[in-house]
Amino acid sequence: MAIIYGVFSASNLITPSVVAIVGPQLSMFASGLFYSMYIAVFIQPFPWSFYTASVFIGIAAAVLWTAQGNCLTVNSDEHTIGRNSGIFWALLQSR
Numbered sequence: 001m002a003i004i005y006g007v008f009s010a011s012n013l014i015t016p017s018v019v020a021i022v023g024p025q026l027s028m029f030a031s032g033l034f035y036s037m038y039i040a041v042f043i044q045p046f047p048w049s050f051y052t053a054s055v056f057i058g059i060a061a062a063v064l065w066t067a068q069g070n071c072l073t074v075n076s077d078e079h080t081i082g083r084n085s086g087i088f089w090a091l092l093q094s095r
Helices: 002-011 015-022 024-040 047-074 081-093
Strands: none
Touching: 002 047, 015 024, 015 047, 024 047, 047 081
């Protein structure tokens, strides 16, 4: 977890540029692929694979959250941003 959140924190410095270049939808898709890779590491666990996947998932998490915020903002106006944010966070917390 320390590797994931350490890389996540450092990656947040560059992810706005990545999302601006690649686009928010493609960024979220690519991040989803890295999340799938992280889950797949648990099939055949090796310490080095956990460390490597943790670095990638930290980067992917930063890209994912930046792209999600971008999509939410672009698809809302000043009257619906609060409602849309509330719906997103309610669904996120209700898992």
